[in-house]
Amino acid sequence: MTQYPYTDKKDTRSGFGAGMTELGRTNPQVVTLCADLVGSLKIDTFIKENPERFFQCGISEANMIGISAGLTIGGKIPFATTFANFGSSRVFDQVRQAVAYSNKNVKIAVSHAGLTLGEDGATHQVLEDLAMMKALPNMTVINPCDYNQTKQATIASAAHEGPVYLRFGRPVIPVFIPEDMPFEIGKAITLNEGTDVSIFATGHLVWEALQACQILEDQGISAEIINIHTIKPLDVDAILASVKKTGCCVSAEEHQVNGGLGESIAHVLITQYLAPQEFVGVKDTFGESGTPDELMAKYGLKAENIVEAAKKAIARKAK
Amino acid sequence: MNIQDIASQVRRDIVRMVHGAKSGHPGGSLGCTDLIVSLYFKHMELKTDAAGPVVFDMNGTGEDLFFLSNGHISPVLYSVLARRGYFPVAELATFRKINSRLQGHPATAEHLEGIRIASGSLGQGLSVSIGAALAKKLNGDNHLVYVLMGDGEQQEGQIWEAATFAPHHKVDNLIAFVDFNGQQIDGPTDKVMNNRDLGAKYEAFGWRVLHMDGNDYESLEAVLTAAKALTGQGQPIVIITKTEMGQGVDFMMHTHKWHGVAPNDEQLAKALEQLPETLGDY
Numbered sequence: 001m002t003q004y005p006y007t008d009k010k011d012t013r014s015g016f017g018a019g020m021t022e023l024g025r026t027n028p029q030v031v032t033l034c035a036d037l038v039g040s041l042k043i044d045t046f047i048k049e050n051p052e053r054f055f056q057c058g059i060s061e062a063n064m065i066g067i068s069a070g071l072t073i074g075g076k077i078p079f080a081t082t083f084a085n086f087g088s089s090r091v092f093d094q095v096r097q098a099v100a101y102s103n104k105n106v107k108i109a110v111s112h113a114g115l116t117l118g119e120d121g122a123t124h125q126v127l128e129d130l131a132m133m134k135a136l137p138n139m140t141v142i143n144p145c146d147y148n149q150t151k152q153a154t155i156a157s158a159a160h161e162g163p164v165y166l167r168f169g170r171p172v173i174p175v176f177i178p179e180d181m182p183f184e185i186g187k188a189i190t191l192n193e194g195t196d197v198s199i200f201a202t203g204h205l206v207w208e209a210l211q212a213c214q215i216l217e218d219q220g221i222s223a224e225i226i227n228i229h230t231i232k233p234l235d236v237d238a239i240l241a242s243v244k245k246t247g248c249c250v251s252a253e254e255h256q257v258n259g260g261l262g263e264s265i266a267h268v269l270i271t272q273y274l275a276p277q278e279f280v281g282v283k284d285t286f287g288e289s290g291t292p293d294e295l296m297a298k299y300g301l302k303a304e305n306i307v308e309a310a311k312k313a314i315a316r317k318a319k
Numbered sequence: 320m321n322i323q324d325i326a327s328q329v330r331r332d333i334v335r336m337v338h339g340a341k342s343g344h345p346g347g348s349l350g351c352t353d354l355i356v357s358l359y360f361k362h363m364e365l366k367t368d369a370a371g372p373v374v375f376d377m378n379g380t381g382e383d384l385f386f387l388s389n390g391h392i393s394p395v396l397y398s399v400l401a402r403r404g405y406f407p408v409a410e411l412a413t414f415r416k417i418n419s420r421l422q423g424h425p426a427t428a429e430h431l432e433g434i435r436i437a438s439g440s441l442g443q444g445l446s447v448s449i450g451a452a453l454a455k456k457l458n459g460d461n462h463l464v465y466v467l468m469g470d471g472e473q474q475e476g477q478i479w480e481a482a483t484f485a486p487h488h489k490v491d492n493l494i495a496f497v498d499f500n501g502q503q504i505d506g507p508t509d510k511v512m513n514n515r516d517l518g519a520k521y522e523a524f525g526w527r528v529l530h531m532d533g534n535d536y537e538s539l540e541a542v543l544t545a546a547k548a549l550t551g552q553g554q555p556i557v558i559i560t561k562t563e564m565g566q567g568v569d570f571m572m573h574t575h576k577w578h579g580v581a582p583n584d585e586q587l588a589k590a591l592e593q594l595p596e597t598l599g600d601y
Contacts, residue, residue: 066481069447072454103428
C-alpha cells in the first residue's frame with residue numbers, strides 16, 4: 001500500500017490556526033470572531049497581527065453567528081470560531097436563517113468535535129453536527145483529517161463564496177497528508193488504490209483507515225482508502241467509481257451513524273449503484289468522559305473496527 | 320409629496336396586501352408605517368444613480384442600511400421599498416403567493432431589492448445589524464445602520480447578548496428601535512411576559528436611550544435628528560418607539576387581535592375609507 005510516513009504529530013485545530021495566520025497576512029477581508037475560546041482555537045497569532053479584525057464575542061454564540069452574517073454585508077469574510085457543539089447545535093436556528101437561508105459568506109470554524117474532545121464528556125462531544133449542517137441548503141461541510149489538510153481547508157474556505165461549516169478537533173495525531181497534496185473543496189482524495197473494498201473515511205478516522213488498510217493488506221485484502229474531507233457537496237463520482245471497482249464499502253466517521261457521512265454515501269448507493277455498505281461511527285448513543293484513545297476504542301472507532309466492517313462488507317458481496 | 324401622504328398610501332398597501340394574501344400581519348405594520356416612511360423618505364442616505372432613482376447592492380457600502388428584525392411586519396417594509404423605487408409597485412400584489420419575491424417574512428433567496436438578510440425567527444436582527452455596523456467601520460464608511468425590533472421580541476435571549484456586545488465594542492454607528500406597542504400574539508406584553516422598563520434595561524447595558532412617539536411626526540423628526548447627532552460618540556443608540564398597533568385603521572387599534580389576521584372584504588372596504596389613496600393603488 002501507499003505509505004504515509006510522518007515525522008510530526010499535531011492537532012488539527014493548530015492547522016486551522018496556521019491557516020488563519022496565513023489568511024490574516026494575505027486577505028484583508030478576512031475577520032475572526034470568537035466566543036471566549038481564543039486559546040482553544042489557536043488564533044492568537046491572527047489576533048496579535050490583526051487586532052482590528054478580531055471581535056471577541058464573549059460567551060454568546062448566537063450573537064456571534066448573527067454578527068458574522070452582518071459582517072458579510074460590507075464584504076467581510078468572517079470566521080466564527082468556537083467548539084463544534086456551540087457552533088452547531090446551540091446556534092442551529094441562527095445558522096439556518098441568518099447564514100444558510102440568507103446565503104451569507106460566513107465560515108463557521110469549530111474545534112473539539114466528536115469523542116476525541118475527551119475528558120469533558122458528552123455535553124461537549126458533539127456527534128450530531130454533520131447531520132445538522134449537511135441538512136441545510138447552501139451549506140458546505142468540511143471535516144479535514146490532519147494538520148496539513150486543516151490548514152489547506154481553512155484557506156480554501158476563505159476562497160469559497162458561501163456558507164461553510166469547517167470541523168476539526170483537539171487530539172494530537174500524525175501529520176501524514178503531504179503539504180503539497182492538492183486540496184479542492186468537494187473533491188475526494190484517494191490515499192490508497194485497492195480492489196476488494198472501498199473505505200470512505202473523514203476527519204480523525206482517515207488515519208485509522210490507513211492503519212486498517214495495512215492490517216487488511218497483511219491478511220491479503222486490498223482496500224481502497226478514500227479521504228472524504230468534504231461531506232457536502234459529496235464527491236459522488238469518486239464514490240461511485242470506487243464502489244463499482246470494489247463492489248462494497250465501509251464508511252468511517254467520528255459522528256453518529258444517524259445523519260452522518262455514511263448516510264450520505266448510502267443515499268448515493270441506493271439511488272445509483274446497489275452495493276453492501278458497513279458503517280463505522282457512533283451508534284445512537286452519547287459519549288462520556290475518558291481519554292480520546294479510550295473513547296475511540298470503547299465506541300468502536302479504531303482501525304480494528306474498520307477492519308471488521310470491511311470483512312463484513314466483503315462477505316456480503318453477491319456470490 | 321409629504322411624508323403623511325406617503326404613509327397613507329403605504330397603509331392602504333398594507334391592508335390590501337394582507338387582504339389579498341388572506342394572511343399576514345397588519346397590526347404591527349400599520350403601527351410602524353410612520354417610522355419606516357420617515358427613515359426611507361427623509362432620514363436615511365440611500366445610494367442613487369445619476370438620474371435619481373435608488374440603486375441596490377447587497378454590500379450597501381456608502382449608504383445607510385435598515386434591517387427589520389421583527390420580520391413578520393414585512394408588508395410595511397415591502398410597501399415602503401416599492402414606493403421608494405427599489406422594485407415595481409405592481410409586485411406588491413404577489414405578497415405571500417407562490418413564486419413571489421415577497422415572502423411571508425423577508426428573505427434574500429429571491430433577490431428582492433432592499434432585503435439584505437432573512438428575518439422572521441425573532442431575536443436575530445440586532446446581532447446582524449451590529450455586524451453590518453462593524454463592517455462599515457472596517458471599511459471606513461461613515462454611514463449609519465438602523466434596526467427595528469419588536470417589543471415582544473425583547474423576550475428573546477439573543478437580544479441581550481447583542482445588547483451586551485454593542486456598547487462593549489463601542490458600536491456607535493448603530494441606531495436601534497424597539498417598536499413599543501405593548502402587544503404580542505397571546506395578548507398584552509405586560510401580561511404575556513413583562514419586559515418591565517426596557518429603557519432602563521438598555522441603559523444598564525450601556526446604551527444611549529431615547530424615547531419617541533412613532534406615530535407623531537413632530538416627535539419622529541425631533542428624535543431621529545437628535546439620535547443621528549448622537550452617533551459617533553462611543554455608544555450605540557436605542558429609541559424606545561411608542562406606537563399604536565393598527566394605527567390609522569380604527570377597528571384595528573387598541574387590541575392585539577390584528578397582530579396576524581387578514582381583513583375580509585367588508586373590513587378591507589372599511590379600512591380603505593379611512594386611508595386616502597395618494598400615490599395610486601398597485
